[in-house]
Amino acid sequence: MNNLQPYYRSLGDTGLRLSPLGLGTVKIGRNQGVKYPSGFELPDDAAVLNLLAQARDLGINLLDTAPAYGTSEERLGPLLKGQRDNWVICSKVGEEFENGESRFDFSARHTRQSVERSLRRLDTDRLELVLVHSDGNDLEVLEQDVYPTLDQLKREGLILAYGFSGKTVEGGLRALQQGDCAMVTYNLREQSERAVLDFALQHNKGILIKKALASGHLCLDGEDPVRKSLELVLGHPGVTSAIIGTITPKHLAQNVSAALSVLSSME
Template sequence: MKYNRLGRTDLHVSAVGLGGWALGGATDWGATEETDARRTIFAALDAGITLFDTAPIYGESEVFLGRALKGRRPQVVLATKCGLVKNGSWTDHDLRPQTIISQLEQSLSRLQTDYIDLYQIHYPDPRVPLEEALAVLIRLREQGKIRYIGLCNAGGQEISAAAGQAVCVQNEFSLLHPQKGRAVFAACEKLHLGFIGYGTLCGGILSGKYKKEPNLRRADARNYFYKCYRGDAFASVYQTVLRVKEAAQKKGCAAASLAGAWALAHPQVSCVLTGARTVQQALQNAAAADIAVSSAELKFLEEGK
C-alpha cells in the first residue's frame, strides 16, 4: 500500500480507501450480514487501507465500522458526512445548523469515537448558504469533535467559498466519468486541497463482472445513481469495460485493481474510494495502489488506441 498526505493536513491516508456505502447494505445495495462486513473491514486493514469513508445514510455502515474498528481507532482515518437526510424513501438536502450538529453526535455514537478525522459536507444544500454550514463546522472543529473539514460533490464555486476551511474535495472520478474529477483538479492544486475520488468502479461495473445488463431492483443504487446499467447506457460503456478486462489480463491483475490504478495514475488524486462487500473485493481494490499504469496504457484504457 502507498500513502499520501491529504492536502495541507497532517493526515497521511492510504492511496486506496474503503468506501462504506455498499458495505452498509440497506435498500440501496441489499442486506449485508455484519459478520461479512467485519471480515471485509479486517481484510482492508490487513491490506494497509487506513481511510474508511462512510455517511449517516449508508445503511448500517457507521455501526459496522464502529464495532469492527473498536480497539484499532488510532490506526485509521475516519471520514463521514453531513447534510443528507432520509424522509421515507426520499433523500433530502439539509445543512441547517441543528441537523449538522445532530448528525455529528449520532455519527460519533455509531462509530464509537469522540472525534471524526474528516467531516464532509455530503452535497451543497440549495436552501442553506455554504458559509452558514461552514461556520457550524468551524465551531465543531474548535470543540475537538472534528479535525478537518471536507467538501463532497463540489464545484468551483463551492470550493472557492470554502477556501481556507476545507482541506479536500471528494468527487466522483472513474474511467467512465473522468471529467467529473478533472473538472476541479486545477482548483484543488491552486488551493492545496487533497482530492478523493469515489465511484471508482461505478458500482462494480468496471470490475468486469457484468457480462449483460443485471436484473436490479428499482431501488438499487446502480439503477438510480450510476446510471450505466441499462439499455443504451450499458452498451455505450461496455466497450470501456472490455478494454479494462483486456489490459488487466495482459498485466496479470484483476480488472477492479486496474480501474483503481487508472485513477491513482493522476497525481492530483490523494486517494480513491472503492466499495467492497467481500474479502476478495477488498483485496482486489487494495492491490490498485501497487500497479503502475504507463501513458500508453492510460491512452488505451481511455481511448482504445
C-alpha cells in the same frame, strides 16, 4: 509486497496521511436505493469484521461512512472497538436516508446534531474528516450554515478536517477555497470535475475520489478496467485517496493488487 502503507498520501495540509485506497461502507448498512448494477444482501457482523481485518492487513486506513448509509455508522462503532486508532474515519453531514428516501438539511443545528450523533454511533471522541453530502445544488449549499458550523466543530476538536462531496466544478472550487478537502467523481467515463483536482494540487488541499470504478459499471474490451481506472485516478498528483465500496474479500484484494501495481510503476 502486498501493502499500501509505503504509498500513504497527505490529505492536503491537514496533517492526516491516508492510504491511496479507502474502504467505502455503504454496502454494510444500506441496500435500498443504491446505484449498483446488481442487488446484494448486507453482510453479517462476522463478515464485516473479516473485511476490516483484511483491509488493515492490506494497508488501508481510511473508512468512509455516512448517516445516509443506513446502519453503517451504528454497525461500525462496536466492530471498531479496540482498533479505533488504526483508522481515519470520514463521515458526512447534510443527507439523511429514511423510509427509502433521502432528505437534506444544511442548517447549523442539524450539522452539529449530525456530527454528535455520528460520534455516538461510532463510539469515538473525534472524526478525522467530515464532508458535506451535497444535494447537487453545491453553491446554494455552501451559502448555508453548514461550513461555518463544521469550522466551529473543528476548532472544538470534534472533527480534525472538513470538506465537501459535491457534483459540480463550481461547488468543488468554492468548497476548497474555504475547507480542507473535496470528494469528487472522477473515472474513465466522467472527468468533468478535473479542474477541482488541479486546484487542490495547486493549493495543497485534499482530494478523495468517489465512483473511481464507476460504481462497478465499467467495462473495457480486452483491458483490465480496474487497473486502467486506478492508473487514471491515482496518476493525478492532486488525488489523496480513492474510495472503493466493496463487501467482497476477493474484490478488495484485487483492487489493492491493482493499486499496488499502478503505484509501483509510478515510482
